[in-house]
Structure formats: C-alpha cells, structure tokens
Amino acid sequence: MQPVQITGTYPLNAWYAVGTDVEIGRHLLARTVCDIPMVLYRRFDRVPVALEDACWHRLLPLSAGKLRGDELECGYHGLVYNPQGQCTHAPGQDKVPSKACVRAFPVVERYRLVWVWPGDPEKADPALLPDLHWADDEEWAGEHSLIEMACDYRLVLDNLMDLSHETFVHTTSLGQQAVVESPFTVTHEGARVKLERWMIDVDGPPWLDMQLKLARGLAKTPKIDRWQIIHFEAPSTIVIDVGVAPTGSGARQGDRSKGVTGSVLNTVTPESHGRCHYFFQYSRSFALDDRGLTADMKEAIFRIFMEDKDVLEQQQRSMERMPNRRLVDLATDAGSLWARRAITAMVAAEREGATGGPDGAPAIQRAAANV
Ligand code: FES
Ligand SMILES: [Fe+2]
Numbered sequence: 001m002q003p004v005q006i007t008g009t010y011p012l013n014a015w016y017a018v019g020t021d022v023e024i025g026r027h028l029l030a031r032t033v034c035d036i037p038m039v040l041y042r043r044f045d046r047v048p049v050a051l052e053d054a055c056w057h058r059l060l061p062l063s064a065g066k067l068r069g070d071e072l073e074c075g076y077h078g079l080v081y082n083p084q085g086q087c088t089h090a091p092g093q094d095k096v097p098s099k100a101c102v103r104a105f106p107v108v109e110r111y112r113l114v115w116v117w118p119g120d121p122e123k124a125d126p127a128l129l130p131d132l133h134w135a136d137d138e139e140w141a142g143e144h145s146l147i148e149m150a151c152d153y154r155l156v157l158d159n160l161m162d163l164s165h166e167t168f169v170h171t172t173s174l175g176q177q178a179v180v181e182s183p184f185t186v187t188h189e190g191a192r193v194k195l196e197r198w199m200i201d202v203d204g205p206p207w208l209d210m211q212l213k214l215a216r217g218l219a220k221t222p223k224i225d226r227w228q229i230i231h232f233e234a235p236s237t238i239v240i241d242v243g244v245a246p247t248g249s250g251a252r253q254g255d256r257s258k259g260v261t262g263s264v265l266n267t268v269t270p271e272s273h274g275r276c277h278y279f280f281q282y283s284r285s286f287a288l289d290d291r292g293l294t295a296d297m298k299e300a301i302f303r304i305f306m307e308d309k310d311v312l313e314q315q316q317r318s319m320e321r322m323p324n325r326r327l328v329d330l331a332t333d334a335g336s337l338w339a340r341r342a343i344t345a346m347v348a349a350e351r352e353g354a355t356g357g358p359d360g361a362p363a364i365q366r367a368a369a370n371v
Contacts, residue, residue, distance in 0.1 A: 009270075010034055010153065011346040012119030013353075014235050015129050016269040017279045020144045021112045024048050028072070030063035032271045034118045038105060039063040043070040049083040050116045052103040056087060062102065111135040112144060113267070113279060119350070130237035134263045134283040141290075142265075142283035143298045147309055151316035153236055153268045153276035154340060159308055160238045160266055161195060161335035163228055166205075169311055173304050178202040178226070180332075188338045191234035191346065195335035199226040201247045207300070208244045208260070214293075215260040215286035223247045224259075230335060234342035240264040261285050274316055280305060 016033050019040055023029060029040045030053055037053035039062045053061045055074040065075040071088060073080045079100065080089035087100030106117040106124035111132035117124035134140045149156060159165060164180040176199075184197035204212060204224045212221050225248075229241040245251035245259025262284050269277040282301040287293050319325075329337060 009347065010343070011235050011350045013117070013123050013350055014119070014346070015108065015115040015117055015124075015126075016236070017113045017267045017277070018050065018116045018269065019114045020146065020279070021109060021114065023146075024114050026067060028063045028065065028067065030061060031277070033116055033277075034270050035272050036103075036105075036118050037061065038116065039072070040114065041067055041072070043083055047083075048107045048109055048114045050105040050107045050114075051081060051083075051085050052105075054102065055079060056100045056102055111265075130233045130267065132237070132239065132265050132267065134239070135265055135281055137283075139288070140263065140283040140285055141288045141294050142263075142281045143294055144265075144279055144281045145298060145302050145305075147278045147280075147302070147305060148271075149268075149276050149278050149309055149312060150274060151276065151312040152274055153270045153278075154343065155312045155315055156266075156268045156276060156278050156308070157232070157236060157238065157339055157343075158333070158336040159312060160240065161193070161230060161232060161339050162332045163197070163230070163240075164332045165308075165311070169307050170304055173207040173300070174205050176202065176205045179228075184335075186334045186338060188342070191342045193230075193232040193335055193338040193342060195228075195230040195232075197228045198252055200252070202226060204244045207304070208242070208262075211260045211262065211284065211286070212244050216258070225249075225251050227251065232335070232339045232342070234339070234346050236268040236270070236343075238264075238266040240266070274320070278305075278309075 012034055018031055018033055019029060024040050025042055027041065031038055031040060038050050039053040040048060040050050042048050051062060053063050055062055057079055058076060060074060060076040062072055062074055066073045068080060071080050071082050078091040079087050081102055082088050085102045085104035087096050090096045106121050108115045108126050108129060110129055112135045115129060166174040167177060167180040178199040182197050182199045184195055186195045201223050204221050204226060209221045212218060224244040224246060226244045231239045241263060243256065243259055243261040245256055249258035251259050262282055265281040265283060267279050271277055282297055284297065
C-alpha cells in the first residue's frame with residue numbers, strides 16, 4: 001500500500017461524494033478528489049470503480065484510455081488495468097511487471113451518489129458514510145445537482161451554516177428580514193453541529209410560499225412560522241430541515257401536518273486548492289409522483305445556489321488577493337466556527353494517526369471525541 005499523503009486542509013480518511021449515480025456509467029469520468037486525480041467507471045455488473053487517473057508507465061491520465069470489458073486500457077502504450085488497479089496486460093512484454101499497478105480507491109454507492117475514500121483503505125468503513133437517506137427514501141422526492149465551485153470547500157460549509165445570507169443573496173426566493181433577525185441556538189457534539197432557527201408569525205418567502213400553496217391547496221398563504229434546522233457532520237455534509245406552517249398550527253411543538261417540510265441535502269468534496277465539488281438536492285415531501293415538479297424544483301434550486309457560487313467565488317478571489325488578512329467573526333458565524341473546529345480536529349487526529357498516534361484508535365473516532 002502506498003503511504004497516505006496528508007497535505008491539505010481536509011481529512012483524507014473520510015467518504016466524499018465523487019459523482020451522482022447517473023454520472024458514472026460505462027464510460028471514463030475524470031474527477032479530482034482531495035488533490036488526487038481519479039478515473040471513475042462502472043464494471044459491466046454496474047459496480048462503480050475508482051482508480052488513480054495516471055498510468056503506472058508514463059502517467060498519462062487513464063481517463064484518456066478505453067474501457068475493455070471491466071478493465072481499462074491506457075490510451076498511450078496499451079497497458080491494461082483491472083478494477084483493483086493491477087496491470088493485467090503489457091503489450092510487447094512477455095511478463096507483466098509485478099509492480100505495475102495504480103491505486104484503487106474504496107467505493108460505495110449510496111443515496112444515489114458514488115462515494116470514494118481517498119485515505120487509508122483499511123479504515124474505509126461504510127458505516128462512516130454521512131446520512132443522506134432522504135435522497136432515496138420513497139417518502140421524499142428530489143434530484144441531485146452538482147456545481148463546480150472555484151472556492152475552498154469550507155466556504156461552502158460556512159455559507160450553509162450561516163443562512164443569514166439568504167436575506168441579502170437570495171432576495172427573490174428564500175430571503176426575508178426575519179432570517180437575519182431571528183435568534184438561533186447552536187449545539188455540538190463530536191463531529192456534529194446543530195443550528196436551529198425559528199421565525200414566528202412572519203410572511204413566507206416565495207420559495208416556501210409556493211410549496212405551502214401547492215402542498216395544502218391554498219389560494220393565499222397565511223402568516224407562517226418558518227424553521228431552519230441545520231445538521232452538520234464533519235467533514236463536509238450538511239442536511240437542513242426547512243419548512244413553513246401557518247402560524248400557531250403547532251409546528252414548533254412538533255405538529256407539522258398543516259405545513260410543508262423540505263430537506264436540503266448538501267455534501268461538499270474538496271477538489272484541489274481553492275476548488276470543490278458541491279453536490280446538493282432539495283427533497284420535498286409532497287406531490288411525490290410529479291416528476292415535472294421535481295424537474296422544475298431542481299432547476300429553481302440550482303439557480304438559487306448559483307447565487308451562492310457567485311458570492312463564494314468572489315470571496316475566494318478576494319481572500320487570495322489578501323492572503324495576510326484574517327477573517328473576523330460575527331455572532332451569526334457560531335455554527336460555521338463549530339463546524340470548522342470539528343474539521344480541524346479531524347485533520348489533526350489524522351496527522352497524529354498517520355505518524356503512529358498515541359492510542360492507535362481510528363482517526364475519525366478520536367476526532368469526534370476531541371471536539
Ligand atoms: S503511459 Fe500508459 S501505457 Fe504508457
Ligand atoms: Fe445560499
């Protein structure tokens with residue numbers, strides 16, 4: 001096994017989404033995860049494969065080659081690799097060199113995403129996958145999207161942990177003054193952070209008004225109680241329980257039957273310096289069979305999140321122009337600060353583990369215990 005390089009601002013011993021289920025198929029897809037170029041495809045039996053995207057011989061990206069059944073043929077001198085990354089054929093050679101191989105990464109397909117583990121394969125336990133079950137639960141409807149972001153993955157997480165930005169960035173869909181003015185609570189435990197905000201007896205923003213009208217058959221929306229309950233799980237997954245219900249109908253006490261609930265699924269994969277892959281989905285819990293509505297809502301939420309892309313990429317460029325300036329914090333940053341602490345602890349624990357940490361416990365569990 002090759003040594004695990006720990007060079008970045010992200011843990012390597014974690015599951016990261018690398019593609020949606022429909023993106024990865026019987027073709028070669030190149031995608032970089034945590035500075036590691038990978039090539040992805042499906043075997044004939046549909047099982048996904050992730051190999052390092054550089055041929056053992058002269059480092060040509062294997063994604064420039066061809067699929068030969070379940071194996072991958074390099075597009076330069078024809079070395080062939082099996083799904084385990086072992087070279088099985090070397091044209092013009094009597095014997096395949098015994099060292100001829102490329103890294104094969106642990107892969108799991110779940111929640112309609114394909115996940116890879118870029119770190120130590122011995123630690124790749126599927127039980128450590130973040131929970132995004134809404135994506136394939138029959139009580140929910142939605143579709144994943146991907147936006148390639150030219151910003152550090154933690155800026156996307158900051159953005160999701162502090163939804164006060166909705167008031168200023170998403171003015172025509174999600175924003176309203178109440179978001180920035182309503183109090184919130186933050187709790188944290190190990191690698192998880194939870195932030196909860198309720199807006200009571202307010203007008204609903206257009207995105208949620210539309211859903212409440214559709215779901216409940218209302219001609220006009222009443223004053224509403226609106227909630228945002230953000231669940232972060234280190235290193236980079238955030239699920240946001242959102243919704244509205246007519247004021248006083250008991251949503252805050254637990255009865256959401258008069259309202260409408262959505263689940264915003266987000267997972268962000270570091271790509272390389274200042275770049276990340278942002279996978280997201282808005283899952284709704286009404287009109288589940290309406291595929292046209294699913295497509296419309298996917299398109300609408302994509303446009304809304306492109307507003308975030310614009311802001312975050314400007315922020316990244318500004319930070320790079322001023323590398324010595326520190327970011328300062330406001331009260332609304334509490335959630336993102338705890339999230340960043342959890343990530344930092346994971347990275348630190350992994351560095352310790354990579355150099356023979358004190359107790360030999362898996363890095364993620366120790367990180368969780370330390371936060
Ligand atoms: S670079 Fe791949 S076979 Fe030579
Ligand atoms: Fe946003």
